[in-house]
């Protein structure tokens with residue numbers, strides 16, 4: 145009897161030793177706190193935080209008036225980790241009291257039609273990180289939808305080494321799980337949209353036009369197979385230096401409804417005219433864990449600074465694009 149138990153015990157110990165050692169060392173980043181630890185907190189981080197606290201105090205008397213301004217305002221995120229949910233929820237619910245949430249497609253159409261009669265917000269998210277499901281459920285609480293810009297390379301990606309490399313090289317973040325096709329289907333069924341964000345998050349400005357066209361075609365083909373027609377494209381990294389007019393013209397010539405940057409700003413009700421140039425969306429980035437005051441400051445500042453030029457490609461694109 146004792147011998148039996150001793151053998152079983154030893155066997156279990158040996159088995160668990162192998163199970164434990166066989167378990168990959170890989171651990172995904174699941175909290176914003178871990179994510180921040182990966183980035184590190186430099187003196188610059190604290191200086192920026194303090195500066196934003198002060199800017200918020202100076203700007204806050206304008207919030208009420210600015211938030212009432214008719215406009216199309218795109219807000220975008222990358223992730224909503226577990227420890228960001230509560231704060232993100234607070235921000236979304238607060239913005240819902242002063243803004244009307246519309247889909248990305250409706251927002252684009254309203255800019256084109258010039259039907260911007262009140263303050264509209266449209267949400268989007270880049271990179272297809274799995275914790276975007278948290279964002280989706282928070283947005284659904286207020287009837288808002290989101291356009292998820294994804295990279296086919298990372299969808300369904302389970303190879304941990306590949307994930308780690310992709311996150312480090314392309315996204316500058318610790319390894320995180322990505323959405324799979326069935327989760328994307330669930331998002332679409334809940335009323336969210338899917339947009340293209342290049343195949344494997346390459347920098348568009350570093351690709352030849354030919355290579356970009358191939359990349360775009362490949363991305364569009366894969367997304368179309370799973371999600372139906374794709375209407376929107378967000379180029380990676382998002383500054384004006386990361387894309388150019390020729391690449392974006394190709395996106396429109398391929399039948400897409402919009403191309404977007406990640407440059408801060410929003411779109412005024414004063415009409416967009418196709419004759420004056422092609423549309424390039426501006427978006428304000430939101431980090432779920434940020435103090436709500438900081439997000440409100442950026443939103444208010446974009447309202448204060450909005451001009452008709454915000455509808456179009458930047459001037460730099462026409463000279464060197």
Ligand SMILES: [Zn+2]
Pocket residue numbers: 270271341345380381
């Ligand atoms: Zn991205």
